[in-house]
Amino acid sequence: MASTLRDVARLAGVSVKTVSNVVNGYPHVSPDVRRRVEAAVAELHYRPNASARNLRTGRTGVLALVLPTTDLPYAGDLARAVVHAAAQQGYRVVVAHEDQPTSSGLHDARMIPVDGVLVGAPVTPGEVGRAVAATGPPVVLIGSAPPDQRCDRVSIDVAQAAEDATNHLLRAGRRRIAAIGERPAVSPHPGTPGYHRALRRAGLAPVPGRLLPAQHHRRADGYRAARELLVGPDRPDAILCSSDPLAIGAMRAAFDVGLRVPDDVAVIGIGDIEEGRYSRPTLSTVAVDTGFLAREAVARLAVRIGQPDAALADIVAPHTVLPRESTDATPR
Amino acid sequence: MASTLRDVARLAGVSVKTVSNVVNGYPHVSPDVRRRVEAAVAELHYRPNASARNLRTGRTGVLALVLPTTDLPYAGDLARAVVHAAAQQGYRVVVAHEDQPTSSGLHDARMIPVDGVLVGAPVTPGEVGRAVAATGPPVVLIGSAPPDQRCDRVSIDVAQAAEDATNHLLRAGRRRIAAIGERPAVSPHPGTPGYHRALRRAGLAPVPGRLLPAQHHRRADGYRAARELLVGPDRPDAILCSSDPLAIGAMRAAFDVGLRVPDDVAVIGIGDIEEGRYSRPTLSTVAVDTGFLAREAVARLAVRIGQPDAALADIVAPHTVLPRESTDATPR
DNA sequence: GTGAAAGCGCTAACAT
DNA sequence: ATGTTAGCGCTTTCAC
Numbered sequence: 001m002a003s004t005l006r007d008v009a010r011l012a013g014v015s016v017k018t019v020s021n022v023v024n025g026y027p028h029v030s031p032d033v034r035r036r037v038e039a040a041v042a043e044l045h046y047r048p049n050a051s052a053r054n055l056r057t058g059r060t061g062v063l064a065l066v067l068p069t070t071d072l073p074y075a076g077d078l079a080r081a082v083v084h085a086a087a088q089q090g091y092r093v094v095v096a097h098e099d100q101p102t103s104s105g106l107h108d109a110r111m112i113p114v115d116g117v118l119v120g121a122p123v124t125p126g127e128v129g130r131a132v133a134a135t136g137p138p139v140v141l142i143g144s145a146p147p148d149q150r151c152d153r154v155s156i157d158v159a160q161a162a163e164d165a166t167n168h169l170l171r172a173g174r175r176r177i178a179a180i181g182e183r184p185a186v187s188p189h190p191g192t193p194g195y196h197r198a199l200r201r202a203g204l205a206p207v208p209g210r211l212l213p214a215q216h217h218r219r220a221d222g223y224r225a226a227r228e229l230l231v232g233p234d235r236p237d238a239i240l241c242s243s244d245p246l247a248i249g250a251m252r253a254a255f256d257v258g259l260r261v262p263d264d265v266a267v268i269g270i271g272d273i274e275e276g277r278y279s280r281p282t283l284s285t286v287a288v289d290t291g292f293l294a295r296e297a298v299a300r301l302a303v304r305i306g307q308p309d310a311a312l313a314d315i316v317a318p319h320t321v322l323p324r325e326s327t328d329a330t331p332r
Numbered sequence: 333m334a335s336t337l338r339d340v341a342r343l344a345g346v347s348v349k350t351v352s353n354v355v356n357g358y359p360h361v362s363p364d365v366r367r368r369v370e371a372a373v374a375e376l377h378y379r380p381n382a383s384a385r386n387l388r389t390g391r392t393g394v395l396a397l398v399l400p401t402t403d404l405p406y407a408g409d410l411a412r413a414v415v416h417a418a419a420q421q422g423y424r425v426v427v428a429h430e431d432q433p434t435s436s437g438l439h440d441a442r443m444i445p446v447d448g449v450l451v452g453a454p455v456t457p458g459e460v461g462r463a464v465a466a467t468g469p470p471v472v473l474i475g476s477a478p479p480d481q482r483c484d485r486v487s488i489d490v491a492q493a494a495e496d497a498t499n500h501l502l503r504a505g506r507r508r509i510a511a512i513g514e515r516p517a518v519s520p521h522p523g524t525p526g527y528h529r530a531l532r533r534a535g536l537a538p539v540p541g542r543l544l545p546a547q548h549h550r551r552a553d554g555y556r557a558a559r560e561l562l563v564g565p566d567r568p569d570a571i572l573c574s575s576d577p578l579a580i581g582a583m584r585a586a587f588d589v590g591l592r593v594p595d596d597v598a599v600i601g602i603g604d605i606e607e608g609r610y611s612r613p614t615l616s617t618v619a620v621d622t623g624f625l626a627r628e629a630v631a632r633l634a635v636r637i638g639q640p641d642a643a644l645a646d647i648v649a650p651h652t653v654l655p656r657e658s659t660d661a662t663p664r
Numbered sequence: 665g666t667g668a669a670a671g672c673g674c675t676a677a678c679a680t
Numbered sequence: 681a682t683g684t685t686a687g688c689g690c691t692t693t694c695a696c
Contacts, residue, residue, distance in 0.1 A: 002467040004689055015667045020691065028665060045466040050445040051392075052689035054383040055672050062444060064426075069412045076408075080401045083429050094396070094426035094444060097415050112394060112426060113382040113445065134377040135334040219610050252610045278551050278584045280612045336673055347683045352675065360681060384673035387688050 003044040012040040023048060054113050062092050063301060064114040064137075068121040068216075069097045074244075074271045074290055078120060078143065081294035088295075089302050091115070116301040118142045122183075138304040142297040146190055147314060152304060154297040154315040158242075158270075161286045161319050162191030165240050165268050166198035168284070168321050172328075174238035174266055178210040180225045180250065181242025191242050191270075210236060214246055222249025230257050230265065237265055238327070244269035244276050247283055251326065266327040281325030292317045335376040344372040355380060386445050394424045395633060396446040396469075400453040400548075401429045406576075406603045406622055410452060410475065413626035421634050423447070448633040450474045454515075470636040474629040478522055479646060484636060486629040486647040490574075490602075493618045493651050494523030497572050497600050498530035500616070500653050504660075506570035506598055510542040512557045512582065513574025521545075523574050523602075542568055546578055554581025562589050562597065569597055570659070576601035576608050576617055583611065583658065598659040613657030624649045 005016045005023075012019065014033060021029050022037040023046075029037075040046070054060045065082050067075050079095055086093045094112065098121045119128070120143045131139050132150045141153040162179075169177050177199065181189045196206045212229060214221035222241055229236055230253060241247035247269030254261050261267055261281055268284040269276065276283030296315050303310055337348045337355075344351065346365060353361050354369040355378075361369075372378070386392045397414050399407050411427055418425045426444065430453045451460070452475045463471050464482045473485040494511075501509050509531065513521045528538045544561060546553035554573055561568055562585060573579035579601030586593050593599055593613055600616040601608065608615030628647050635642055 005691095006689080016690085017668085017692085018666060021666085024691085030665065033665085047443075047466055047468050049387070049689050050443055051383045051386040052672090053691075054445075055381070055387050055674085056689080056691045058672080060383075069408075069415060076401075079429055083401060092428075092444070094428060096424075096426055097411055111379075111382055112424070113386070134379055136379050219606055223610070248607075248610050252612075255612065274551055275580075275607055278555070278580050280584075280587065337675095338673080348674085349676095349684080350682055353682085356675085362681065365682085381673050384688090385675075387672090387690085388674045388676085390688080 002049070003046045004049070005046075007044055008037065008040045008046050011044065012036045051113070060113050060115050061090065062094060062114045063116050063118060063298070064112060065093055065095045065118045065142075066098055066121045066123075067095055074273055074288060075120070077273070077290045078294065081290045082118060082142075082298065085291075085294040085298040089298055091298070091302070116140070116305050118297055118301060119145065138301065138308065140297050140301045140304065142293055144190070149312075152297075152300045152313045152315075154293055154300060154313075154317060156288050156293070156317045156319050158190040159192075159194035159197075161194065161270055161288075162240065162242070163194030163198045164319070164321050165270065165286050166195050167202075168323065169238040169240065169266055169268060169327060170198065170202050172238075172262075172266060175204065176207075176210070176234070176236045177204075177238045177240060178212065178229050178236035179240045179242070180212045180214050180222060180229075180246050181240075183213060183215070189242055195240060207234075209234070214242070217243040217245050219245045219249035219252070222246030223253045224249075226250035226253035226267075227257065230254060230259060235265075239265060239267050241267065241269045244271040244273045244283060244285055247285070247326070248275060248279060251279065251281070251283070262325065262327050268327050272322060276324070279326075281328070284324045284327040285322050287320045287322050289317050289319065334381070335378045336381070337378075339376055340369065340372045340378050343376065344368045383445070392445050392447050393422065394426060394446045395448050395450060395630070396444060397425055397427045397450045397474075398430055398453045398455075399427055406605055406620060407452070409605070409622045410626065413622045414450060414474075414630065417623075417626040417630040421630055423630070423634070448472065448637050450629055450633060451477065470633065470640065472629050472633045472636065474625055476522065481644075484629075484632045484645045484647075486625055486632060486645075486649060488620050488625070488649045488651050490522040491524075491526035491529075493526065493602055493620075494572065494574070495526030495530045496651070496653050497602065497618050498527050499534075500655065501570040501572065501598055501600060501659060502530065502534050504570075504594075504598060507536065508539075508542070508566070508568045509536075509570045509572060510544065510561050510568035511572045511574070512544050512546050512554060512561075512578050513572075515545060515547070521574055523572075527572060539566075541566070546574070549575040549577050551577045551581035551584070554578030555585045556581075558582035558585035558599075559589065562586060562591060567597075571597060571599050573599065573601045576603040576605045576615060579615055579617070579658070580607060580611060583613070583615070594657065594659050600659050604654060608656070611658075613660070616656045616659040617654050619652045619654050621649050621651065 005019050009016045009019045083093045116137045117139045119141050139151050144158050179195050212225040239250050247267050250267050251261050254265050270286045272285045272287035337351050340351045341348045415425045448469045449471045451473050471483050476490050511527050531538050544557040571582050579599050582599050583593050586597050602618045604617045604619035
C-alpha cells in the first residue's frame with residue numbers, strides 16, 4: 001500500500017502538519033525535525049497523493065494541450081515549445097491526443113484534473129462554446145484556430161500567411177497557382193481569402209477548379225489532391241499547400257507523374273517542419289514562430305487561471321516566408 | 333464557482349447519492365427522478381470533480397505515456413496506437429513529453445494522478461529502479477527499451493532488427509557497411525550486437541571506424557554522422573541507421589557530397605515513419621508493429637494495475653524489413 | 665515551531 | 681429506489 005502523511009508522521013514521531021511543512025518546503029522547521037522527517041519519507045517511499053492535494057488546494061499545476069492524432073503540421077515543435085514555456089511558469093503539461101477532428105477530445109481533456117487547457121486541435125465552434133459555458137478549467141485556442149468571441153486565442157494570421165506565400169509564387173513568375181487545403185469537414189479553410197486576395201491584386205481571377213480540399217494534413221492527402229491537379233487539363237505551375245505535409249505529398253505526386261519541382265511546378269507549404277529541410281528539393285514554406293505561440297498562449301492561460309474575468313485577448317503570432325529549392329526556379 | 337453534487341441535489345430536491353447514481357449511470361433510478369437530476373446538472377453546468385472522485389475510488393481511468401520531446405522515430409504512430417488500444421480497455425491517455433533523455437520525465441509523469449505509466453522514452457536503469465521501488469502507479473516499458481528485471485516490457489528485438497537490416501544490405505551486395513546509432517550518453521546502442529553478428533556470419537570483420545554515435549534520433553544527427561563517414565577515407569557502400577530520421581539525414585548528406593543513393597551508398601533505417609514513403613529515394617526500413625506494441629503494453633499494464641504481483645512479462649513485438657528504393661541498386 | 669481538527673467533493677456501506 | 685454517513689489524503693486555519 002502507498003504510505004500517507006500519517007504513516008510518515010508516526011514513524012518520524014511528529015504531526016502530519018509538520019510532515020506537510022517539510023514536504024512543501026515550508027521554511028520554519030527545525031533542522032533536526034526536518035532530518036527525521038526526510039528519513040521517514042525516504043524509508044517509506046512516501047509520495048504525496050496528487051488527487052488529495054488537488055482536491056484540497058483546487059489547483060494541479062498541470063496544463064493540458066489538446067492535439068490531433070492525425071498530423072498537425074508542426075505538432076512536435078509546438079508540444080516541445082509549450083512544455084518549455086509552461087515549465088518557465090511552473091506548470092507541467094500533459095498532451096491529450098484527440099481522435100477525430102470533431103470528437104470530444106476537448107471534453108476528455110477537461111475530465112483530466114488540470115488548471116487550464118490549450119487547444120491546438122481543430123475543434124468545432126460548438127465544442128468551444130460548450131467548453132467555455134461549462135464551469136471548469138479555462139480554455140485558450142493556440143495555433144491556427146478560427147477566431148472565437150468566447151475565449152482567448154493565440155494564433156497565426158492564416159489568411160495573411162496564405163497571401164504572403166501566394167505573393168512569393170507570383171514574384172517567382174508563376175501565374176497558374178493552385179491551392180490545396182480547403183477542409184469542408186470542419187470549416188472553410190481560413191487561408192483561402194488571402195490566396196484569393198493575392199491573385200486579385202496581381203490581376204488574376206481565381207479559378208474554382210484550382211482550389212482542392214484535403215481531409216487531413218497528411219502527406220497522402222496532399223499527394224492525392226496534387227495528382228488530380230497535375231494530370232488534369234490546365235495544369236498549374238505552382239501549388240500552395242496549407243501545411244508542409246500536404247506539400248511533401250504534392251512534391252512526390254509531381255515526381256511520380258514525371259514533373260520536376262520547381263521547374264515544372266513550384267510547391268510551397270506552411271509550417272516549417274524539419275522534414276522540409278531534408279527533402280529533395282528542400283521545401284519552401286511559411287515559418288510559424290512556435291516559441292512565440294507557446295509563450296503567449298501559456299502566459300494568457302496563466303493569467304486567465306488567476307483572473308477568470310480578465311479581458312479576452314486575441315494575439316497574432318508572426319510568420320516568415322522561407323524560400324527554398326521547391327520554388328527557386330523560374331518557369332519555362 | 334464550480335457547482336458540486338450537493339448543489340445539484342438541492343436544486344433537484346434529492347440526495348447527493350441519487351445524483352451520484354444518475355451521473356454514474358447506475359440503473360436503479362426512476363425515470364422521473366433521473367429527468368429532474370439531469371435538468372439540474374445541465375442548468376448548473378455540473379461537472380464531476382475528477383480529483384475528488386479519484387481520491388475516493390483510488391483510480392483515475394488515465395494512463396500516462398512518456399515520450400521524448402526529441403524525435404522518437406515512430407512517436408506519432410505509437411501515441412495514436414496507444415490512445416486507441418487504451419480506449420478499447422476503457423482508459424484515457426495523457427502524453428508526458430520528457431525534456432532530456434536523462435531528465436525526470438518519468439518522475440514528473442508519476443506526479444500526475446494516473447493508474448499506470450507507459451515509458452516509451454529512453455530512461456536510465458536507475459530511474460526505472462527508483463520508479464519501481466517507490467510506491468505509485470506501475471510502469472511498463474514500451475518500444476525499444478533495454479531489458480529490465482524489475483518491470484514489464486513490450487519491445488522489439490532491436491539487435492535482431494539490426495541484424496535483419498544488415499543482412500538485407502549484404503544480400504544487396506554491400507560489403508563496407510557502416511552503422512549510425514550508438515548512443516554512449518544513455519547506454520550502448522542495443523542494435524550493435526546484431527549488426528556485428530550479421531557481418532561476422534558473412535565473413536566480414538567489423539571495422540571500428542564504421543560505427544558512429546548519434547546524440548538523438550534527429551535528422552541533423554544522421555546528417556552529421558553520415559557526412560563524416562562519406563567524406564572520410566574507406567568510404568562505406570551502405571549505412572545502417574538505428575532510426576528513420578537518422579537515415580533521412582544520412583540520405584541528404586550523401587546528396588550534398590555528390591553521392592547517389594542507392595547507387596553509391598545504400599541507406600536503411602528502422603521504424604517505418606511515413607516520411608520515408610515520400611522521400612526521394614523512398615527509404616528502406618524495418619517496420620515496427622506499433623499496433624502490437626500498443627495493444628500488448630496496454631494489456632500488460634491493465635493486468636498489473638489489477639494484480640500488482642503478477643509475474644513479470646517481457647514481450648517481443650514482430651518486425652519486418654521493408655525494401656524500398658534506398659537499397660534497391662546493385663553496387664558499382 | 666508544532667499539534668489538533670475541519671473539510672475539499674466524491675463514492676461506498678449501510679439503512680430505510 | 682432513495683437517504684445518511686463516514687472517510688479517501690491532504691492543506692489550512694487556529695491554538696499552543
